[in-house]
Amino acid sequence: MSAAWRSDRRDGSPNRTGRLDMIVGPMYSGKSAELIRRVDLARRGQLSVRVFCPRRDTRAADRTISSRAGTHAEAIAVETSEEILSYVDSTVDLVAIDEASFFDLGLHPVARALLALPSWVVIAGLDLDYRGDPFGPVPNLLALADNVDKLSAVCVVCHDLHATRTQRLIDGEPAPDGAQIVVELSDDRVRYEARCGRCWVPPQFAAGGTQLPLTTFRASP
Numbered sequence: 001m002s003a004a005w006r007s008d009r010r011d012g013s014p015n016r017t018g019r020l021d022m023i024v025g026p027m028y029s030g031k032s033a034e035l036i037r038r039v040d041l042a043r044r045g046q047l048s049v050r051v052f053c054p055r056r057d058t059r060a061a062d063r064t065i066s067s068r069a070g071t072h073a074e075a076i077a078v079e080t081s082e083e084i085l086s087y088v089d090s091t092v093d094l095v096a097i098d099e100a101s102f103f104d105l106g107l108h109p110v111a112r113a114l115l116a117l118p119s120w121v122v123i124a125g126l127d128l129d130y131r132g133d134p135f136g137p138v139p140n141l142l143a144l145a146d147n148v149d150k151l152s153a154v155c156v157v158c159h160d161l162h163a164t165r166t167q168r169l170i171d172g173e174p175a176p177d178g179a180q181i182v183v184e185l186s187d188d189r190v191r192y193e194a195r196c197g198r199c200w201v202p203p204q205f206a207a208g209g210t211q212l213p214l215t216t217f218r219a220s221p
């Protein structure tokens with residue numbers, strides 16, 4: 001793949017076509033680890049790489065993306081998806097974007113602009129939120145993708161290896177319906193788990209749970 005993606009910089013025209021790879025799945029399915037693995041591969045292949053993530057609750061423009069496997073990559077934290085375009089031109093071979101679910105819906109047209117450069121684009125994010133609904137810009141990106149890797153996790157309840165759902169827990173109980181993206185609430189009250197389809201409790205069946213006081217963006221679901 002590396003030869004196909006390497007720019008021919010002698011005449012300034014990139015010798016490649018645009019390509020979008022999506023990495024999706026529930027919490028704890030290894031999405032960031034897979035994204036970082038592809039970034040590392042590209043760098044070892046002498047490709048020019050830019051990594052992005054949403055800025056969220058920090059003002060810092062630099063952030064480190066970490067995986068639970070212990071790997072990490074330096075990323076540019078952007079406020080809006082459109083900002084990504086100001087960091088990328090046709091000399092960039094790979095554009096990697098983590099936490100796509102937390103970007104605005106503009107990430108879809110931004111991805112189309114990157115593909116037109118053309119760039120190789122790899123995007124990771126939650127495909128479904130804790131309610132089981134498509135998450136942010138991800139469904140449109142899946143439709144645009146050339147390749148989709150849908151990862152699974154281990155179900156926390158029954159240890160099934162094919163968990164595809166994310167369970168939000170408040171005070172240890174399945175959460176009722178609430179905001180898709182949240183919130184400032186102390187970490188010891190809100191937790192997320194990967195669960196299989198049998199063990200996942202949809203919000204409408206989570207009777208008696210605590211409603212979240214929705215205030216500001218939370219650092220990491």
Ligand SMILES: [Zn+2]
Pocket residue numbers: 155156157158159160195196197198199200
């Ligand atoms: Zn289960």
